[in-house]
Structures are given as C-alpha cells and as structure tokens.
Amino acid sequence: MKPAAFDYLRAATTSEALEALAQQGGDARVLAGGQSLMAMLNMRLAKPKLLVDIMRIKELRRIERQKDAVVIGASVRQAELLAWPALAEALPLVALALPWVGHMQTRSRGTVCGSLAHADPSAEMPLTLVALGGEVLLRSAKRRRRVAAKDFFAGMMLTARADDELIEGISLPIARDGRFAFREVARRHGDFAIVACAAMKTSSGVRLAVGGVADVPTARDWPRLDGTALDDALNAFAYELGARDDVHATARYRRDLVRMIGRDLIGEVLQ
C-alpha cells in the first residue's frame, strides 16, 4: 500500500501548473486535498509519472460571490466552504449536502473541486453540482472553457476534463427563494452513499437529482406532480437509472430508495 514512484511539482502559480499539465499530459495528475487521489495512489489504481500540487496557488483559493453565482476555486477545502458565513443563504443545497461528504477528518483536507474531478458516482458534490445546474471552469495553457454539470460527468470516475486541463473552479447559481432538500442512505454516516437524492423547487415544478444509482449523478425535471402521477414518474425514473446489484445493495433496494426518498423530498420542497 505505497504509491509507485512519481515526480512531485509544487506549483506556485496557475500558469506553472498548466505548463506542467501541457507537457506531461495524461501522465500527470493534479493533487489538491488528496483525499481521493492519495488512496488511489496508495492502492496503485493510479500510477502517474508526475503529481502537480496546486494547494499553494493563492489565486485558486477563493470563494467569490458574483451577481448570480458563487465561484469556488480549485484549492478551497470542503471545511472552508462549510465555514463560509453566506453558505446557507446563497447555496442552501450545498449547506445540506456538504456535511455528508466523508468525515470531519477528510473534509478538513479534501477540496470541493477534487471531489468533482474524482467523479465517484455516489459522491455528494457531483450530485449537488448536477442538481443545481452548475458549471465547471476548465483551463489549459491554451484556452478556458465552461462545461455544464450534466456534460461534465462522462461515466463512472470519468469526466470531460482533457489531460492538459485544470479544474480552475466551479460556478454554482445562487438560490433565489428556492426550497431544497437532501437525503442520503449509507451504511454509516460518511460512507459512500447507497443512494443520495437532492430535490429543489423550480419555476415550472420540481427537480430531483439522484446519485449512487447510475454511473453519473442524474437530474430529472417534472411539472408539479402528486398522487399516482408522481409515483409513476418516480418509478419510471428509478428504472431508467439502471440500478445494478452490488456488494452494498441490490438494484431493487436502490429503486425502492429512489421512489421513497424522491417522494419524501419532493413533498418537502413543494410544501
């Protein structure tokens, strides 16, 4: 359980990090808080030739409130975002979901963007990004681009990030008198979710986003539904997510959770 050998680069500026990624391409991995990547390295599931440590890049350590969105830089730790005084008011869904990310001992080091880069299908931050319809801000030595949450997650632990790109940050829309709900079922608090759901009221009805079932967190919008129409919609959604049996839970149990939690949360936000 020791990592294979790699070069270690401590970048002082974003351009240094981008330059290294441009040169080394797919043989390089970006190291932020390390709470996902270091475990992958220790188990040798990842064997990069170069680690680019971005945690001492000052310009990436920012939580910036803009008119309609909050931009969270790549080196903002989960605990730092949790402690941001405006969190509950500007990003209420993040305030609900973030305490479910890992444990206090990992949130203190792990970054918000690192969790997105890792793209575990059961992780809470990817689910939150998809539920809110946020954007990922990608940058390479040559260009910058913004990718919508639903296009960013390409599969289990796969994202739209190119080898030479750095996730500079994310942009999350600020809540406008919205109602939000989040719930997760896991073996223990802090373990990976068997099913996690986020719901929010939208202008036309309601949105439910589900993690832990499909390969990527998936959101669905409905007009205001209730009674059997809601049951039918949730049942169809639960099947469309393509749940599989695994060591943690059966596919049927996952579908049950989507139907039950989905109904509860939608009831909560449409109250």
Add this chain to the structure above:
Amino acid sequence: MTRLNSNARHAVRFTLNGKPVEAEAEPRMLLSDFLRHQLGATGTHVGCEHGVCGACTVIVDGMLTRSCLTLAAQVDGCEIRTVEGLAPSADRLGVLQQAFRRNHALQCGFCTAGILMSLDHYLGENPAPTEAGIRDLLSGHLCRCTGYTPIIQAALEAAAQLASPTKETSDA
C-alpha cells in the same frame, strides 16, 4: 515552483510538536511513514493506508489530517502535531489522556493515537461538546475493541474537566 525528482531523496523540513525537524524523503513517501521511519515518531499508527480507519490522524496547520493520505513533501514548512505532543511532560498525561485511562477508552490501543488527535482538536474548537457531536467526529475512526461508548464518556469527561481546569483527578 519546486520540482522533486522521483528517484532521489529530498530534504523535508517542518515543525513537529513545536520543534523543527528535517529528514529526507522520496516524493512518494507518505507523511505517516516519514513520521515513523525517518523521524522515529512511532506514536502515529498506520492502519488501512487508504484513509478509512483514522489511526494515522495528525494535525497539520490546525487541520485534522490523515497522514496516510498526505505526502511528506506536501507538508514542507508546515506545523504538525502528533500524539507525542499531547502529554505536558514525559511523566504526566494530558487531561484527555487521563480521561481515556480512567474510562478504559482504549484496549489494544492501535486506534487511540488518531482518536486522541481528533478529540484534542475537536475539544479545542468545541469546549462544550454534545454526545452527538462526538459521535459524528468518531465516525471518522474505527475502533474494534471498545464499542466507542467509553471513548465518548472519556471525551465528555475531559471536556467537563477542561471547562473547570483546577480539579486534577488522577496522578497518572
């Protein structure tokens, strides 16, 4: 920019429990191994080596940190606290450690160093903790001996004692 080559050892310096330390490490060396093998600070234990068990938890610049999920190279220049820094002197245990002893909050002791560091940090920030808060904190640690109940008892007792620091209830 600092680039450390994979096949060489490089000097790593930081402050360990208030004292400056220095040793050499390859870039891939984990902080847990650096503490134990290079510095001989074997109070920090190594359990699962992928961030799940919490035995290797230390404090880096005031942040609870899994030392097995941290490279020695990452903490160059940082301030690190480990279980060796908890006792006020070589012949006296700290308040939290005494409470662990009184309450049988350890049996085999393998997980204890990490739990002590988490609780030391937590009680510093939450001088009047609740049982629920302590349970939430302990979800980041695995203990296979105690069933956690004596650990929670010890933490609450230590918090109460720290709130009224005059009483010494043990010579341990």
